[in-house]
Amino acid sequence: MYICTENINIELLNKKFKRYTVTAALPYANGPVHIGHLAGVYIPADIYVRYLRMCEQDVMFIGGSDEHGVPITIKARQQGVTPKDIVDKYHTIIKQSFEEFGITFDIYSRTSSAMHHQTAADFFKTLYEHGKFIEKTTQQYYDEENKQFLADRYITGECPFCHYERAYGDQCEKCGTSLNPTDLINPKSAISGKAPILKDTKHWYLPLNHYEMFFREWILEGHQSDWKTNVYGQCKSWIDQGLQPRAVTRDLDWGVKVPLPDAQGKVLYVWFDAPIGYISATKELTDDWEKYWKDPDTKLVHFIGKDNIVFHCLIFPAMLKAEGSYILPDNVPANEFLNLENNKISTSQNWAVWLHEYLQELPDKQDVLRYVLTACAPETKDNDFTWKDFQTRNNSELVAIFGNFVNRTVVLTEKYFQNQVPAITELTDLDKAAIAECAKNTGKKLRIALNITVSVKDLTS
Numbered sequence: 001m002y003i004c005t006e007n008i009n010i011e012l013l014n015k016k017f018k019r020y021t022v023t024a025a026l027p028y029a030n031g032p033v034h035i036g037h038l039a040g041v042y043i044p045a046d047i048y049v050r051y052l053r054m055c056e057q058d059v060m061f062i063g064g065s066d067e068h069g070v071p072i073t074i075k076a077r078q079q080g081v082t083p084k085d086i087v088d089k090y091h092t093i094i095k096q097s098f099e100e101f102g103i104t105f106d107i108y109s110r111t112s113s114a115m116h117h118q119t120a121a122d123f124f125k126t127l128y129e130h131g132k133f134i135e136k137t138t139q140q141y142y143d144e145e146n147k148q149f150l151a152d153r154y155i156t157g158e159c160p161f162c163h164y165e166r167a168y169g170d171q172c173e174k175c176g177t178s179l180n181p182t183d184l185i186n187p188k189s190a191i192s193g194k195a196p197i198l199k200d201t202k203h204w205y206l207p208l209n210h211y212e213m214f215f216r217e218w219i220l221e222g223h224q225s226d227w228k229t230n231v232y233g234q235c236k237s238w239i240d241q242g243l244q245p246r247a248v249t250r251d252l253d254w255g256v257k258v259p260l261p262d263a264q265g266k267v268l269y270v271w272f273d274a275p276i277g278y279i280s281a282t283k284e285l286t287d288d289w290e291k292y293w294k295d296p297d298t299k300l301v302h303f304i305g306k307d308n309i310v311f312h313c314l315i316f317p318a319m320l321k322a323e324g325s326y327i328l329p330d331n332v333p334a335n336e337f338l339n340l341e342n343n344k345i346s347t348s349q350n351w352a353v354w355l356h357e358y359l360q361e362l363p364d365k366q367d368v369l370r371y372v373l374t375a376c377a378p379e380t381k382d383n384d385f386t387w388k389d390f391q392t393r394n395n396s397e398l399v400a401i402f403g404n405f406v407n408r409t410v411v412l413t414e415k416y417f418q419n420q421v422p423a424i425t426e427l428t429d430l431d432k433a434a435i436a437e438c439a440k441n442t443g444k445k446l447r448i449a450l451n452i453t454v455s456v457k458d459l460t461s
């Protein structure tokens with residue numbers, strides 16, 4: 001039996017878009033992925049994409065590993081290996097986890113690819129040549145002991161907004177605010193643990209403050225009714241706080257080299273290059289990539305977790321706007337976080353259900369986890385995953401209710417219809433009443449595929 005629900009999404013009725021480009025946040029390749037990632041980003045994106053494909057829409061579903069940035073170099077340093085060793089290891093684990101859990105990407109790429117380095121460098125160069133950056137020499141924190149500038153997570157300190165004590169130089173993970181290293185109170189080097197000195201260095205900045213009117217019009221006026229309230233609210237609060245220029249380059253040796261002659265030892269900021277990874281991956285997959293990124297009839301949707309809102313709603317759109325030939329995201333459905341047994345999932349404290357470990361314990365139960373994580377998805381608030389709930393949903397909902405339904409269908413088809421699904425004849429009043437009841441319960445119009453339907457009367461007898 002095959003039931004197709006209709007009218008889930010109003011936009012499909014309007015047929016406003018010719019095609020869809022759907023991206024799912026690039027997981028950071030310095031560790032495996034866990035159930036929080038799956039529930040917040042990858043399952044929702046996959047459901048959306050599967051639905052669009054069922055409706056015979058032209059969809060491009062893009063994923064890949066984010067392989068640059070400071071946490072990777074910190075981990076490599078700690079383990080005495082190269083950053084490449086780290087990303088090769090975790091890219092493989094993450095990619096395999098997504099395959100095992102049926103996330104149906106059209107491509108799962110990585111930002112260390114040659115295609116990506118070229119695309120990101122070209123993107124930077126276009127903005128540079130069109131005068132979209134501010135060039136500034138400023139004093140930045142420097143670790144004298146290790147002779148290294150302290151970008152992003154190489155520096156920690158107190159958040160000036162919420163006073164969380166372990167905020168990073170680029171973002172406070174507690175309140176989500178994006179920061180500059182010099183915003184931190186009592187900064188410390190993450191390498192030596194010592195207080196850093198300040199030293200001159202030149203960088204390129206994207207003046208987000210020049211885009212305030214654009215953001216007000218595009219987000220605050222244009223997407224008040226269709227963006228999720230958590231996403232809209234965060235954007236509004238940042239725009240109202242006043243946007244600042246953001247440095248898009250770093251003093252580091254791991255990343256996409258800044259394609260300018262006077263930029264030795266500098267790479268693109270990971271959050272500048274990572275979202276361009278969606279574009280590079282599309283290019284890697286098809287020569288016909290431009291229609292997925294430049295045609296206004298394409299709907300661009302970014303699935304992310306709430307910690308990525310600032311990058312996907314402000315920084316990346318400002319980059320796309322500055323470049324000028326790209327479409328902007330039509331929606332950014334960010335989810336909240338999933339907790340585990342009432343505690344925040346924590347990579348550093350190893351409090352998580354890692355997907356590759358789940359598969360070792362329950363090797364053929366991917367769909368059970370997909371089902372449970374869909375049922376407890378943190379859509380509008382942080383939600384909790386518990387093993388007790390997992391057990392109940394498996395035993396009572398999947399095995400008892402759904403399993404019994406399938407079993408009855410098969411048994412009755414054998415008993416009354418000689419194992420053949422009969423062609424549908426006239427619907428009885430009881431059939432119609434049952435269909436109407438389904439429609440009422442789901443709030444959606446149901447269409448039952450006529451040629452493979454057993455009589456509803458038999459199912460209920």
Ligand SMILES: [Zn+2]
Pocket residue numbers: 159160161162163164167172173174175176177
């Ligand atoms: Zn904070």
